[in-house]
Amino acid sequence: MNVKTLFSHSLWIAHKDLLEFSRNRVMLVMLFVFPLFMMMMTGYIFPSGNTVKDMQLSVVNLDSYNGTTGAESLAFYSTLETVNHRTGFFVLSNTSSEDNAREMITRGDRMGAVIIPANFTSNLRTGSQGYITVLYDQSKPQISLQLTSILDSVIAQMGTSRAVYTVNRTTGQDLNTSVAIVTPYKVQNKGTVPGNPNYFEFMAPGMMMMVVMFSVMTGLPRAISHEKEAGTFDGVLAAPTSRFSIILGKTIAQSVRGIIQGVIVLVLAIFLFGVTINGPILLVVFLLLLGIFSFIGLGIAITSAAKDEETASTFMMVLQFPMLFLSGVFFPIEQMPWYMQYVAKALPLTYATSAMRKVVVLGAGFGDILTEVAVLLVFGIVLLAIAIPLFKKAMAR
Amino acid sequence: METAGARSIIETMGLTKRFDGFTAVDHVNIYVNEGEIYGLLGPNGAGKSTLIRMLTTLSNPSEGTAKVAAFDLVRDAEKVRETVGIVSEKMIMYDRLTAYENLKLFAKLYNVPNSEIDGRLQELLKVVNMTKWADEQIGKFSTGMKQRINVIRALVSMPKIVFMDEPTLGLDPQSTADIRDFIKRLNEKDGLTIVLTTHIMNEADVLCDRIGLIDKGKIAAEGSPAELKGRIAERGNTVVELDVMDAPADAAQRLRAVEGVKSVAQTENCVKVIVSREDAFQDIVDAAKKAGLRLRNATISQPSLEDVFLHFTGRAMVDEVKDKVPSRGGRHGPWRATTRGR
Numbered sequence: 001m002n003v004k005t006l007f008s009h010s011l012w013i014a015h016k017d018l019l020e021f022s023r024n025r026v027m028l029v030m031l032f033v034f035p036l037f038m039m040m041m042t043g044y045i046f047p048s049g050n051t052v053k054d055m056q057l058s059v060v061n062l063d064s065y066n067g068t069t070g071a072e073s074l075a076f077y078s079t080l081e082t083v084n085h086r087t088g089f090f091v092l093s094n095t096s097s098e099d100n101a102r103e104m105i106t107r108g109d110r111m112g113a114v115i116i117p118a119n120f121t122s123n124l125r126t127g128s129q130g131y132i133t134v135l136y137d138q139s140k141p142q143i144s145l146q147l148t149s150i151l152d153s154v155i156a157q158m159g160t161s162r163a164v165y166t167v168n169r170t171t172g173q174d175l176n177t178s179v180a181i182v183t184p185y186k187v188q189n190k191g192t193v194p195g196n197p198n199y200f201e202f203m204a205p206g207m208m209m210m211v212v213m214f215s216v217m218t219g220l221p222r223a224i225s226h227e228k229e230a231g232t233f234d235g236v237l238a239a240p241t242s243r244f245s246i247i248l249g250k251t252i253a254q255s256v257r258g259i260i261q262g263v264i265v266l267v268l269a270i271f272l273f274g275v276t277i278n279g280p281i282l283l284v285v286f287l288l289l290l291g292i293f294s295f296i297g298l299g300i301a302i303t304s305a306a307k308d309e310e311t312a313s314t315f316m317m318v319l320q321f322p323m324l325f326l327s328g329v330f331f332p333i334e335q336m337p338w339y340m341q342y343v344a345k346a347l348p349l350t351y352a353t354s355a356m357r358k359v360v361v362l363g364a365g366f367g368d369i370l371t372e373v374a375v376l377l378v379f380g381i382v383l384l385a386i387a388i389p390l391f392k393k394a395m396a397r
Numbered sequence: 398m399e400t401a402g403a404r405s406i407i408e409t410m411g412l413t414k415r416f417d418g419f420t421a422v423d424h425v426n427i428y429v430n431e432g433e434i435y436g437l438l439g440p441n442g443a444g445k446s447t448l449i450r451m452l453t454t455l456s457n458p459s460e461g462t463a464k465v466a467a468f469d470l471v472r473d474a475e476k477v478r479e480t481v482g483i484v485s486e487k488m489i490m491y492d493r494l495t496a497y498e499n500l501k502l503f504a505k506l507y508n509v510p511n512s513e514i515d516g517r518l519q520e521l522l523k524v525v526n527m528t529k530w531a532d533e534q535i536g537k538f539s540t541g542m543k544q545r546i547n548v549i550r551a552l553v554s555m556p557k558i559v560f561m562d563e564p565t566l567g568l569d570p571q572s573t574a575d576i577r578d579f580i581k582r583l584n585e586k587d588g589l590t591i592v593l594t595t596h597i598m599n600e601a602d603v604l605c606d607r608i609g610l611i612d613k614g615k616i617a618a619e620g621s622p623a624e625l626k627g628r629i630a631e632r633g634n635t636v637v638e639l640d641v642m643d644a645p646a647d648a649a650q651r652l653r654a655v656e657g658v659k660s661v662a663q664t665e666n667c668v669k670v671i672v673s674r675e676d677a678f679q680d681i682v683d684a685a686k687k688a689g690l691r692l693r694n695a696t697i698s699q700p701s702l703e704d705v706f707l708h709f710t711g712r713a714m715v716d717e718v719k720d721k722v723p724s725r726g727g728r729h730g731p732w733r734a735t736t737r738g739r
Contacts, residue, residue: 005508012505020493023534231487235550238453239506240478 006248009241013249017223018256031257035211035265039273042207042330043200053088055147058095058104058113063120070121072130077116079158089150098135105137112136112147193278193363201276204269205356206329206349208262212288213295213349214320215258216251220299221312223250229309243395247300254299255292262288278363287359287369291352294376297383304387304394323349348379406431406558406590407452411461414447421447423614424461429558429592429607434584436605437594438706444614445594446486449560452592453483466557479507482551484561488543489550492536496527496546499535500553507554521549525579541572548576552583559583561593565600577604598702608702610709617709622702629671629700629708634659636704637681639668640694651688655680660711671700671708 021027059080063073084090095101101113115133124130134151136144160182167178227233236246266284269275277284298319306312326333326340327349333341344350355372358364366373407429414422422444429435437445450456452465454474462469468476483489490499497518504514522528525545535543544564551559564580565573581604583589595601601608602622610617610625618625641648648668649661657674658681668690670681678697685692700708 009506012502016491016494016498016502019498020491023493231485232489232491234450234455234483234485234487235489235503236506238455238478238481238483239503239554240475240508241506 006242006245009245010249010252013236013241013246014252014256017250017253021253021257031261032264035207035261036268036272038207038211039200039204039265039268042203043273052143052146055090055111055143056109057090057092057147058101058110059092060095060098060101060113060115062098062118063116064118065121065125072121072124073116076120076130076132076158079161080114080154083154083158087154089154098133101135105135108137110137111140111143112151114151193361195276198274200269200273201361202332202357203330204265204273204275205360206327206353208265208269208284208288209291209352209356210324210327210329210349211265212258212262213291213352215261216254216292216299217295217302218299218316218320219254219257220250220296221302221306221316222309223254224303225306225309225312228307237395243392247391251296251299255289258292259288275360277360279359279365283359283364283366283369284356287352287356290373290376290380291348291356294348294352294380294383297380297385297387300387300391301383304390323347326350328353348376351375351379404430404432407435407463407465407592409448409452409461409463412448412451412458412463413460414444414451414456415459420614422451425611425614425616427609427616427619429590431590432584432588433606434580434591434593434604436601436608437592437611438596438598438601438605438608438702439594439611440596440712443596443611445596445611446562447614448611449483449485449562449592449594453481453560454478455483479554480557482554482556482559484548484551484559484564486562486566488547490535490543490547493534495532495534496522496538497531499546500550503550504553509553517553517555521552525549525575541568541575544568544572544576545579548579556589558590558592561591563594563596565595565597580604598706602702610706612706612710612712618705625705626700626702629705633675634671634673634700634708635675635677636698636700637670637672637678638696638698639670639682639685639690639692640696641666641668641685642691642693644668644690645688648685648688648690652681652684655684660707662707662712669704669707671704 059077061069061073061077063070065071081092084092095104095110095113098113098115101110101115104110105113113135115135117131117133120130120132132155134148136147138144163182164175164178167173167181168175171178171181173181224233227236266277270277302312302315302319306315322343325331326336326344327347328344329349333344333350336344351372355364355369355376358369358372362368405428407427409425409427412422412425413420425444425448427435437448439445447456451458452463452470454470454477458471462471464470465477466480468480470477489503491502494502500518500521501514504518509517518531519528522531525548527542527545527549530538530542535546538546548561548564551561561580565576568576577600580591580593584591593604595604605622607619607621608625609619618628620628644663644665644667649663652658652661652668652670655670655672655677657672657677659671659673661671662669668685672681678695682692682695685695706712
């Protein structure tokens, strides 16, 4: 059999698959709906830099100085109110005792409490630090983290202002100099590309890669096991068509489908979710193709190992889930514990996501993603080397 | 067993297929002459389909091999594929493609020259009266229409041999008759060699030049329908059929004790005995009465293919299939007629 026949056969098989697909209305709608759904879901439900507003916060003022409420604690409270009036993070309310505050947190009526202890004013007046206790709700770690970090920074700001005022008054320096004395270092945060990245920008590149790579990983076994069960695969196998043509044809069809879906994600990301592509668009397409290449072997291996559609689906579920969550598509892998980072580094999707993100968000060129490209190529070649003998064996039952 | 003649186009040599310790096809030696219709007749699970799958290269033999159109099944699988066509039990068609698109796909896969494709497909569609449905998606077709396309699909490559696995399974009486006619015509007009499997005695009887009786993976007997029937008859064997009301389970056992009885098979309403003495009729009727059978009718008849199967395998084929295969019209032998009559 010559090369021309071989490719002609695979193109006819691909043509057949795509024709079938294009006539399946449900699948066509899903092609569009699936990425839209995924992006809406993940884009809007994850903590995407939007801070929770109007957190219910108790203030328990136990401070007493010379028989009345200490002046320092009153000043603290009023400053806190002023700052909060501007930012709107909290809804402040007075609570009589620490026990009451705890109870209210347990009941879920408050997110946390600020407790000013009895010796607050006297400590400050005698040259000691004024302690403040913050209670938080341990059942909501993410929100508690926000609450404590906002309170920390608000209280630190208040402390700084107080220090500046003190320096200004005691040394007679002007206000700017006083600020420089109290906080000599000033940090300015700046990204390498203009603009403020949103969560969609973080997620869209990974989504694109995921959709495309999974299309071959899951589409290939599904397509072949479906034909096996329907009995049509026998017709193709009984024809004088090489096994290679069959798998190539199926791969072409699934890849075309994957690329179309990838492009849909891209278009949605740009026009619906305001993502900008900073790198060359051709590199984006190249990465999509490379992603497919790196996953073909996996798709073929699953196809060979799975006798029927059900087994194939089970295999895919087992592989898909860890990849989905460990490859840094939705959460950066740097946030994971070290052992999970090792797992993440064994997954091709991690590299594909990282490369795509560099190109889309940071405007990276080909030279900047050489490592990822190399890793993906090696993954692809190794997986194919394993999968092709498996496939040949599986076809000759 | 006969040996392969000079005209044989298929010859199997100890063809065997094992699946995890279960032997589906067990050292089968058969031959098929060029231009004949050869029938593999046996109950479900006898190994017919597995044998066909091996002969069409869809399954590798565990042992043995075969010559198909002068090519070795294992070594020249590719050549075998070019030469044979297959009509499998599950139809080889894509529902979302039109009839024409389905046929064209396979014409391409079988390397039919581009210039010939359209002419050939139109002709095939015309032969089965499907021309006006050519551009409709297969999914909209009735089973009978699908099967017509399924059969001509196997012919797009102009094969020398066509294997058909249960070509009339699940078809209505009209379609069954049409497909049988078509098979007969292909064989007579175009000299196509056809190997088909069936579990319907009557189908094998009317269609096939030669038959291989297959049971539990082994060929029990081989020959033309007349030859096979003759082999029972010539030994003075007759068939006694008893119509009964609710035969007790041990009736067959009791009747086997009668002198000269070769085999007994029973269903709820019928007991069939093959006996080597022509004068055994009365003895059998007596034994049946003694066994507590309530007779409605008793007949003595010449052996049919069904009896041939019973004779050679010691088992009735109808028992195997009566629950699995829905009534499909046509005459399927006296057994089915009896059971259906009530």
